[in-house]
Amino acid sequence: MNKRFLLPLLLSLFSSFALANEIELEHDPIPTDRASVLRGAEQVATVCSSCHGLKYVQYRSLLDLGIAKETVDVWRGDKPLNSAMKPQMAPDDAAAAFGVTPPDLSLMAVAREGGVHYLYSYLMGYGVGANGETTNRIFTVTKMPDVLGISAASDAKQREEISAKAKDITAFLNWAADPRAGDRRSLGIYVIIYLLIMTILLFLWKKQIWRKIDAMEKL
Amino acid sequence: MFKSTLAWIDQRFPLTHFIKNDLADYPTPRNLSYWWNFGSLAGLVLVMQLVTGIFLAMHYKPDIATAFDSIQHIMRDVNYGWLLRYMHSTGASAFFAVIYIHMARTLYHGSYRAPRELLWWTGQGLLLLLMATAFMGYLLPWGQMSYWGAAVITNLFRATPFFGEQVVVWLRGDFQVGDATLTRFYALHFLFPFIIVGAVMIHLIALHTVKSSNPRGIELKPKDNIPFHPYYTIKDMLGVAVYLVVFSAFVFFVPNTLIEAANNIPANPMQTPAHIVPEWYFLPFYAILRSVPDLAGGVAAMGLSVLIFAAMPYLDRSRIPGGARYRPAYRFLFFIFLADMLVLGYVGAVPVTADTAIVGRVATEIYFLTFLLLPWISKKEEAYLIKRGLPPAVEEFLQNNANKKH
Incomplete structure (x- = not known):
């Protein structure tokens, strides 16, 4: 193999490598400490689970994680401790309201290319489009509203708070994917x-x- | 008591004879490098896959309604189920890594050459069995990549002359990959490892008939052989320990690096993943498949790319013994082949673009050329080396061969 051939070969290798990563994910470190995971658990149990379930996570396992029995009792309502974390809205109603059944979140932290970074970037990826509609730069056809409100956040302090919340949620879902x-x-x-x-x-x-x-x- | 029991057994079964001749005193060259450890390592990986696999089978449910859930059940609820599952999924990759190194050593040192052709061919059969087993096992988690990988690969059999459609339906048990496919892949994934154990026995019988090759490629004088025990028992144990450190690092700290994100989504026949990729160990062959524009041609090229290894004893025509040790052109060709495999692996992993298609095609041509030019290169190299003057050991080897002929 001569050198005149080798160079274009290497160049074409690198150019195709650049093509493969079109969507830029944010690579902020995702916390793994217990406090973040617990804060994230609260967000998921009180906000996300209006629509999303975690069918592989039982309420009982939240006790093992270190959440107080009373708190778990409030979250689970009349469901038994060994019940999975089910969505509050019936899947059919949610499908009727949003157009798709909200996906289960048990494995969401590992089910997308980029893992937790995808998840965090998605939560933070909302913006306002040309016609005033809410858009998401990571998953453009998403039907989920901008629950954390990042698209409307104007000042840095507000964005900082939302970012911290998104990291907590990601931290909890990362735990949930592989307890x-x-x-x-x-x-x-x-x-x-x-x-x-x-x-x-x-x-x-x-x-x-x-x-x-x-x-x-x-x- | 022990002695009389042993005597009783030995009259009826060659136990002492076997231990003495095939384990303890089995003559082994004293100059084997650590690259010779990978045969026994492959045996260890096989046993670990069998044991973890049987325990996984106690908790896994081969039904499209429950397969995906049962994996999560193993991961979350079964005691140390996560350990079994990660050992098994990492073990599949480890098996290929070990086997590929084992094959690379055989190629580098020319260990496939006479009189070891049958040893090499039984190894080739083992590779095919391993590939089939791994492919069927990958369907069992019933994730998106499991489903679409199986759909794409079974679909390749459409290229079968005359009976294409029928063969695909026969393999799948249905018109599409579905419950029938999952249950039959499960049954066969359970069966094949035991066939592999049988094939390994045949591989070992062939090995013990011709004995190990060595880096020189010249049979050693009896005084340069050493008993397998304790020399190679301890060396193999050291190899096992080093292997287990690397393996455990993957299992305990990065077990998900080799699991595609898309396989954490349950199989959905209505939705094709953006980008279907096989497991890393199939990537070079997958790249060859995609480098030929026509389906039948691609399948033929892919099949040939795996089977062509069997032709090595005939493609290598040099009278100079062994592999790379005394043969610079052969060594150069080996490293070209290795680099080409890496390029093909990369091409197999990325989506097809105009650039990768060209790289893939060139790499495919280089792949086959390294084999097909070998008869000519090995003859040219032989003539050059003889003209230049050979090391005394090689000179003596050629002299002995010439004397035998007369």
Whole structure:
């Protein structure tokens, strides 16, 4: 392969790479601390769940997360503790009102390219179009109204507050998508430490067994 | 007591003979590099996939109404279900990574060459079985990518001459990918690993007949072989430990990197995802498929791109032994092939544009040319190397071969 051919090849590789990312996501760090997740839980349970359900998240698991029993009781109403978080509005009514059934949010933090950054960018992506209508630059055909009010927020302080709220909601939905992630990481640290110690010991043992062979002439 | 029991068994079954000849004293070249660890690693990955898979099967429900939910049930409600599932999904990728390295080592060192053709071909069969198993397993979570991946790939069989339509319906069990497809893929995904275990036995019998190759590509003198135990038992264990560190890093810290976002949406036959991509281990072959404009041609090229490895013992015509060690042109060709695989993998992962189509086509041509030019290149290289003068070990090897003929 000669060099005159190689350069256009590399260039065409990079140009197609640039094409692949047309929608710019906002890559603000999404918090993972408990306080943010709890604040997000409140937002989701009181605002989002008017229309959206989380069919894989049971109210019981909110107790494990550290939310007070009384608070969970208010959120669940007359539904049992092991019930999934269902939307307050019946899906059919919501479909009639908005034109689509509001999607389930259990896995929303991992179900879009970009993950949590997509979700946050979407919540923050509302704006005002040329004819005064509300638009969303991330998901242009969305039927969801701008619940957080970012499209109407004018001053920096207001935007800051809405941004914080969007991050909390994203943080909670990120937890909801994989509630065992915390257990997984804390167990993972011990597993890796154990394996590293084992690797070092096996390496020394291997050296010991192989020392005569290693001293021989290379083949 | 132990001795008399063993004697009783040995009269009826060659247990001691097997342990002595095939495990403990099994003669192994002393100069194997760490690249030779990947065979035993593949065995370990197979066992881990079998064990995690059987436990997953206890909680999974192969029905389009419940499959997706049952995965979430495993992830959330089953004790350590997340660990089983992530080990299994990461394990699928790990299996291909290990097998591809195992194959790359075989190609680099020319281990497929006589007398190891059957060893190589049984390995080729194992690769096909592994691909089929992974493809069917990917449907089971019943996500969007599961569904559309299976729809696209089964649809390729439309290219079958005369019986295209019938073959597609036969594979799917229905006119579309649906419940019938899910249940049959589940049944076969459970069955195939056991066929793989059987095929691995055949692979190992072939290995123990011809014994391991080595980086020189020349059979070593008996004094340069060492017993498998303790030398390679400890070396394989060290390899396993290093592998487990890397594997655990994926399982515990980034298990989702290899799961497509679209597969966290339940399958929806009414809505095509914006961009259907297969798993990373199929990307180079998928790129070859898409690089040929016509369906039948694309399918043929893709099939050939996997099967052409089997021709290697005949394509490599050099009398110089082994692979890259003594053969600079062969080594150069190997790295061209490797780089080309990476380019094809990239092309397979991105949407088709005018640019990627050209890159894909050129990379496909290079892919096949590296194989098809090998007979000529290996002969040219042989003539050049002989003229330049060979290392004594190679000279001796050629002399011995010449003497055998007379």
